[in-house]
Amino acid sequence: MSSSIAPSPILAMARRAAALRAKGRDIVDLTLGEPDFAPPAHVAEAARAAAGQPLGYTPANGIPALRAAARRALMRDRGLGYGDNEVAIGCGAKQVIFNAFLATIRPGDEVIIPAPYWASYPEMVRLCGGVPVIPPCPAEDGFRLSPAALAAAMTPRSRWVVLNAPGNPSGALYAEQELAALAAVLRAHPGVLILSDEIYAHIRYRPGPFASIAAAAPELRDRILLVDGVSKAYAMTGWRVGWGFGATPLIARIAAIQSQNCTQTATLSQIAAVAALDGPQDGLAERCATYRVRRDAGLAVLDSSTALETPVPDGAFYLFPRLRGDQDDVAVADALLEAGVATVPGSAFGAPGHLRLSFATETKVLREGCRRIVAALARRR
């Protein structure tokens, strides 16, 4: 089974860009969704202080201080209360999601993954013996799953529905009433679990509180796994700390799997994550303001092209333009790489005909990358 698992197409494109650079080519790399900020200073300080202490194995579901900090942060930021046995820490949100799928998917179970999607979800599902079911959610629908599309995707084999907002790659967000409408469909399917991947919740460009399905549909609480972490909000991707909140039995199974693979995520990283969650939070708004400037700078350049139609993302740090005129996104991404800019074709996210550009990069670099895209597309016409 595992031989058919595809490696990340995002990393593949990033590697091709790096290989060309190593040969001396000037390549603007807009592939990776990785904040280019240093972590907050108090995080580095906490890690430095802890690094000199004995650091042994710690509990598989996370150090108690981080479980408590994650619960406090969820209450502070989203008004949601969870108990200590309803949270598990993992090596990034990615591992928590993988552990949850491994704990629950039986061979042939279906997982509904609205497209465009984060490229890892379908591969994780396949690794666990499941079958991804992909309802398309085009730009005209704001890249959001509609209740009708959700209902149509449900079968007796449905096991999970994946919701990811702000979405990677679309940046799409759901309003509370839209989540309530999805919840109405989900109520009729009591055996189906809901993954709410909220890893980009702090990176939003619209005012107002963040809508989580766990708040919009409290009656579904025991079927929801709410996932978050420090990677995107605190620019701590390499520290590998994420967590999931959910019903005690699911959390216990996630922790059991964790204990049998890598025991726990690094204790030092967990201590740093406590500092990120408990420390000053003003850096979040500052980083969002910077991302917004970059988003708008990229949009201004892309909008000068008649070859592209670029929706304005409400969250996350990706532009997801559509190529006008039925173009092959993989061929276009290849041509763009030749023209000196690395992007990821929308096919990697289940949305052919699009390109993903990360704006987690300096404005100057992003503008130059977008200019190269506009010029190269004009030459192709």
Ligand SMILES: Cc1ncc(COP(=O)(O)O)c(C=O)c1O
């Ligand atoms: C939608 C989504 N979920 C989860 C992750 C993984 O986050 P982590 O670094 O916490 O594993 C990513 C990272 O790109 C992502 O885009």
